[in-house]
Amino acid sequence: MTAVLDLAVRGGTVVTARGRARLDVYAAGGRVVALRPPGATGMEARRVVDASGLYVLPGMVDTHVHLMDPGDAEREDFPTGSAAALLQGVTTIVEHSHGWPVTTVARLDEKLAHLRGRSHVDFGLAAHLWPEHMGELAALWASGVTFFKIFTCDTHGVPALGTDLLLEAFDELAGIDGACLVHCEDNAMTAAAEARLRAAGRSDGWIVPEWRSRAAEEVAVAVVALLARLTGARVTVAHASTPDVLDEIARHARAGAPIAAETCPQYLMLREDEVATLGTLRKFTPPARLRSDEEEARMWAAFNSGLVHHLSTDHAPSTRAHKAGHSIWDAHFGLPGLDTTTPLMIDAALSGRTSLERVVEAYATAPARRYRLAGKGSIAEGMAADLAVVDPAARWTLQDSTVHSRAGWTPFAGRDVRGRVVATVLAGQLVAQDGRLLAERPAGRFVSGPGARTRGDA
Template identity: 50%
Template sequence: MTSDFDLGVEGGLLVTSRGRRRANIYVRDGTIAAITNERQPAREVVSAVDLLVMPGMVDAHVHLMDPGAPEREDFPTGTAAAARAGVTSIVEHSHITPVRTDDRLKEKIDYVGKRARIDYALAAHAWPGDVEAAVEVWRAGAAFVKAFTCRTHGIPAHDAAELHRLFAGLEEVDGVCLVHCEDESLTAEAERVLHLAGRSDGAIVFEWRNRDAELLATSTTALMAQRTGARVVIAHASNPEIAAIAHQHRSAGARLWVETCPQYFMLFEHEAIDWGALRKFTPPARARTDADLAQMWRCLAEGQFDIVSSDHAPSTIEQKQESIWEAHFGLPGLDTTICVLLDAAHRGLISYERVAEVYSERPGEALRFVPQQRPTRAGIGRRPGPGGSPGPLDRRRRGHHLQGGLVSVFGSRDARSRGRHVLERQPGGLGRAGGRRAGRRQVPAGCRSLAAPWQVMERAGKPIGELEKLNGVVLIMEGDSVTFQHAAGMAERSSVMRCTQDTRFQLASVSKQFTAAAILMLVERGVLSVAIRSIAGSRAVHQPGER
C-alpha cells in the first residue's frame, strides 16, 4: 500500500471547481489512488511546486475530419494538439462523414482507435425523420446525438416538430442531444437577399447567420427540451441572450446546458469585414464593443454558460482563401482554448476554479462521463477507475474521468492520461505527445488571427496577461504580413479606456525629430528658408555656426 505508487505529482496547487489546496497526488495502475498532504514513496515523482495541477480538460465539441478530409485535421495531429494543451479527453464528430447508425459508429471506433493519442468519445448525427436511428446510435454508445435546426455543412435541418419527435425518442433512453441553433427560414431568407444583391464581402457572414436566427432556434429548442424532458445541450452560444433564454426554460424544468466557445470572448463581429473567411464560423462573433466582451466574461464567471468547448474545425489556408460563400465554416481551437481560459483567469476575469468547471467537470457531467454525485476530496474522487491505454470513452465506463488519473500540470505542460504521459515538454521546443512529435502537418488557417498570439506569448514563456503590465500596442510584421498584434493596458486610466489597435499615442519628445525633419524638407524645397527662425524660435533651431 505504501510503496507501490507508480507516480506522484507533488507540491502543486490542486484546482477544481470546489477550490484549491496544496496537496500531493498519487497514481496507481492509471488511477488516482491518493491525495494527501504527506509525501508517499512513488516510482516516479513529478514536482509541481509553483504550478497549478488541474483535472485533464474535456473538450466536448471537436471536429477532426478523420476520415473524410485529413488535410484539414486528423486524429493523430488533432489529439496531439489536444494533449499539448492539457486536454486529455475529446468528444469528436465530423460533418464530412456523419455517423448515423450503430454500424458506422463501430466502424469509426475501429478506424480511429489506433489513431487517437488521448481518450476520446464519438458523437453521432440525427437525421430529420429518422428518430429510430438516432436512438439506436445512442444506445450503441454515441456520446451525444447532434441535430441541426438549419441546413449547415450539408446536414439537413430539423424543424420544431422534428426536434420534438427526436427529443421525445431520446428522452425514453435518457439520451443527450447537442443542438446547433440557427433558424432555417431566417438564414435562408437572408442568404437569398444577399445573393440577389450580388454580395460577396465579409459582412455577409453575420448578416446571413444573423442574431435573430440564433435566438429563435434557441427558443424553439429550449421549449421542446422543456416539453419532452430530454437532456439537451445548446451548442456554441454566441451571446448572453442565448444563456438568458436557456435560463428561463431551465427554471421551468428543462434539462438544458449551454455551451459556448472562446471566439465569442475574443473576436468582434466587424472583423469579418476585414478578415473574410478567417472569421467565417457560425454562429458568428457578435461582440461589437469591449463592453460586450466584458459581459461575456461576466456571464461565464457567474455561471450563465455551463460548458466551454473549442468547436475545433480547422481549414487549410488555401481553403480559407476561397470565396466567402464557398470557404468552410470554422476555426481551430483545440490547442488554444485552454490558453484563452487560463489567460482570463490570470487577468481575474474568471477564477481558475471556474476554468476547471467549464472545461472539464461540467462537460463530463452533461455527457455523463463522471458520476452525477459531486466528487469528494478537493474535488477529485478516489474510487478506482479503469486503467490502460487511451481508448474510447463510454458511458458504461463512466466515472473514469476524474478518477482515472487524468492530470494536467500547467507550467511544466506535463499532461498525463491514466498516469501515462500524453505530453512531455521538451526544453526549447514543442511538446511531444504520445511519444511522437506534437507538430501539425501544416498551420491551420485562423492561427494567425486567433491562435498565434497565444502561441507567441507561450513561446516567450509568458502568459499574454503579462502584457497587461504594459500600456501600449504591439505589432510584429514579417515582410508584408502581420504575425502578431495586441493592444494591452489602459489608454486613459481616469476614464478606464483600454488601449485598442486604433489608440493614438502622444509621441512626446520623439515628435520633435519629425517636426525638425519636416521643416528641413521644406527648407530644401525653398519654402521655409528665411522663415525658420521666426517659426521655430531661436532656441529650438540654430543656424550653422550660431551659438
C-alpha cells in the same frame, strides 16, 4: 509499508471546481489513488513529476470537437488534432465530423475500427441525427455514442430537423434519457437572408453576420428550449453566442427544462467586425458577436455567473490555404481551437477575468458531468488520473507556429498569454512535457456513452 505507485505529482497546488489546495497526487492503474499534503511519508512512485510552484488541474474535457477523421484529412485527422489537444492539457474529447457523419450503428462500428490507435486522448463519439435515420436513435444510444448532434438549419451539408422532427427526436431522447447538442439557427431565416445577399451580389465579409443573424439564433433557441421543456429531453445548446441567448436558455431552465448552454472562446474574445477585413478567416457560425468592451464584459459576466454551463472549442479546422483560396460563400465555416482554448482560459484566469476554479468547472467538470463521462473532469481519489500541470509564471505569445493542428494557424495569433501547460498526464502516465509528446504511440481510449454498458477499447 510503502506502496510503490505509478506516478506522483508532488509540490503543486491542486485546483478543482470547488477550490485549491497544496496536495501531492498519486496514481496507479490509471486512477488517482491518493491525495496527500506535501511531504507525506509512506508513498513512493516509479515516476515523479516536480510540480513545485505549479498548478495541477484535471485534464480538460472538450465535448465539441471536429477532427475530420475519417472525412477530410487535409483539414485535420485524429493523430494531429488529438496531439494538439494533449499538448494543451485536454485529455478527453467528444468528437463528431459533419463530412463523415455517424448516422447508423454500422457507421459507428466502422469509425471505431478506423480510429483504433489514432487518438492521443480519450475520446467519445457523437452521432448525427439525420432525418432519414431517425429510427436508429435508440440503437445508436445503446451502442455508446455520447450524444446526438442535431441541426435546426441546413449547415455544413447536414440537413435540418424541422420542428416536427425535433419534437419527435426530443420525445424519444427523453424516453431513453439520452442527450443531444443542438446547433440553433432558424432555417427559414438563414435561407431567406442567404437568398437576399446572393441576389444583391454581395461577397464581402459582412454577409456572415447578416446571413447568420442574432435573430435567427434567438428564434431557434427559443423553439428548442421550449421543446426541451415540453418533452424533458436533455438538450445542450451548442455555441451560444450572446448574453441574450444565454438568458433565454436560463429562462427555460428555471421553468424546468433540462437545458444547458455551451459557449466557446470566440464568443468571449473575437469581435464581430473582424470579418470585414479578415473575411473567410473569420467565417464561422454563429459568427463572432462582440461589438464593444461592454458586450465583452457582459459575456464574461455570463460565463462567470454560470449562465454558461460549459465551454468547448468547436474545433473545426481549415488550413489558411483553404480559407484564402475560397470565396466567403464557398470557404468552410469554422475555426481551429484546440491549440488555444486552454492557454486563453488560463490567461483569462491569471489576469482576473475569471478564476482557475471556474475554468476547471466549465472546461472539465461540468461537461464531463453533463455527458456522464464517468471518472473524468475532476481530481479526487478514484477519478481518472488525467492531469494538466500549469506554470503560472510562463509568458508566451500564441502564434501560427505554435499550432499543432493541421490547420496551421489560429485566429488568436499575436495574443500574449500568461501561464502554460507544461505537462499532461493521461491515465496515470506522463504523456506530454514541455511541448513534446512522450508516448511512443497514441494511448487514448474510446469512452463509451452512458447508454452502453461496455464497449471494447478502440
